[in-house]
Amino acid sequence: MAKRVVITGMGIVSAIGVGKDAHLCALMKGKSGVGKIRYLQTKHTDIPIGEVKMSDDEMKLLLGIAPESVITRTPLMGKIALKEAMQDSGITDASRVAFINGTTVGGMEKSEKYYMDFFEGKKTDYIAAHDCGAGTDMIAETFGKFDLITTLSTACSSAVNSIIMGGDLIRSGRVEAAIVGGAESLSKFHLNGFNTLMILDRKVCNPFDAQRNGLNLGEGAAYIVLESEESAKTRNANILCELKGYGNACDAFHQTASSPTGEGAYLAMKKALEDAGLNSEQIDYVNAHGTGTGNNDLCESVSIQRLFGEKIPHFSSTKSFTGHATSAAGGIEAVISILALLNDFVPGCCQFQSPIEETGLVPVKGCLKNVNLQNVMNNSFGFGGNDSSCIFSKIR
């Protein structure tokens, strides 16, 4: 019998605020964090994005880091979320704890700024801060001590894959606790990348709507503390919920587009259900990947219909609140899913009007309160068909 993995803490920063209380409040009130560009330096000022409403310097101040210190934006957000998660869990000694971080853009937001300087021997401290692992390293240094750390990079599903690897680590008995999730800052590089793919909405995105017109990029960081049930009980930790199961599958269809049958998404969700030992009727809410692009939302809807048949659970995408925080998205949405689970509410698609013709699926509109949630599913899909899903359940 595999070890039971529980969640004993979480921390989050995104476009809708800093900390889980701010998130709960914004989600309940239906307050979106997507808006006009304020911090990112780009000429595409007409594209709305979900920025964390703090400059690098303000984050340094919040963290007590010297203004002149060399650090990119991703680890700044990561440190804020990690601190909250650690405090929330009550873990004071991380020397036997794993830290698994999902990220893809790395230090690009500084590299694109200083790239030409680098070749002239200026700002060279940021060269070593460019790669994905560098960001993880800087976040981990907040506490100085972890037993092992690593970085996973599967684009937009990176953070859910961190949750999966953390679950496997605890089930294997290698560690008793793992802090997992992701961090990603906006960059001119990927804003332009998504723009060339012509999938950025010029308004706040409208996931699962027939008139949807693309996604809004976002940024942020979120971590959850996974722990073996024994360890959590031994130290009298506050157990929030259980990580019941998870699945990862590859669509193996196209480098950026999803297959019309939603094969990868379907398999990831199906594996998660099997791993959790649940049947599809037991899922009460799906926090969908729901980016707002024509392709993703149709394929995800098809895969949801394939898995759930006639009995479609409540589902919604919270990306119209946070924007699509790419590698951090799965972490942010894991925290949101857990907040929903613990507070028995479903955050809705705030602008939804008409269902996608092919599937007719209607997501939750507005905030649905006083729903009895037992099991919630969190989907995250990435470029290359890297699809992952995980399930959180109330402790009975």
Add this chain to the structure above:
Amino acid sequence: MRIFIRSAAQISIQNPLCDEWFENPIFYSQTHNRSIDPDFKSFIPIMEARRMGRVMKRAIVTSKSVIPEENRATLDAILTGTGLGSVEDTEKFLNALLKNDEEMLPPSNFMNSTHNTIGSIIALNFKCHGYNLTSAHRGTSFDSICFDAYLQFLKGAKNILVGGHDEMTADYFALFDQIGFWKKEPFTADTLKESSTKGTFAGETAVSFWLSAEDGGDSLCSILGVDLLYKPSQQRLQESLDTMLAQSGLTRDDIDAIVLNCNGDVENDTVSREVAEAILPNVQQLYYKHLFGDSFTMSAMGLYISAVCLHRREIPAHLIYRSGAGNKRPRTFLLHNHYQNKDHSFMLLSV
């Protein structure tokens, strides 16, 4: 648990897709070196290859070389370690972005710039819907993904493709040169061993392994344990090794060699030697980066050369870093890797 390495293939600055480095290694004295590529045409249709950068083409070739056709679609996992992904695509997009002031950009370079493109292109080629994961954690990117492979086998996986892939473009080389990654003074493979200066020389990595829960009768060797550690104390390293040995029913006396990541950088090598002397004093020490150069995933080559040596039950003299105790016909190796003395890894291998 025993994980069998059923086959392995490499493209590097040594002759590709073979083991000529064993008898006739090529020695380098330049700091920037690019891999000797095989003829991609015999592996990838020309039209398809045109859309791929080098790092992806190499990944496809080494992956196809190790996984028989009938096993490709049914792999339980495709696992990729890469420190930087397709640098070529990332640079093309970044340069266009800066040059064209955020206009008229090439979408394909952006699509290929994410690290997981390598693993997903393999999955696409293999029509494999299995678990697919990419690790990008500096010098332990490959070690991290091997660690995940170990976890997948614990969960009952039968067949897994694991790869380590990194390229080094001229521009990235120049950037790393700015921060002292490469040797400033002349060097040879021999002088690297006694080097008292910072820096190493660059290579590129494309190594793939077919790992299996079953022997199949033709395995190169087997992996008995994998562990990752962050800023470990000497005591923590000892503990990790002891746990791994105990789980395998072995003792330190069974280890015929420790394979180190020594690359001629005095700071890197001092750490490696200190670890070796602390955990396995007197045991012979091997190295490989003097033949292959360095990259974020060069530890994959450490696994590669170890698997070949154990399969042949022979250690070529040019791999010996420090001579010491150990069977002339080796059975068991311990691989140690570290990155800047922060991330450390162990892998225990046996015939």
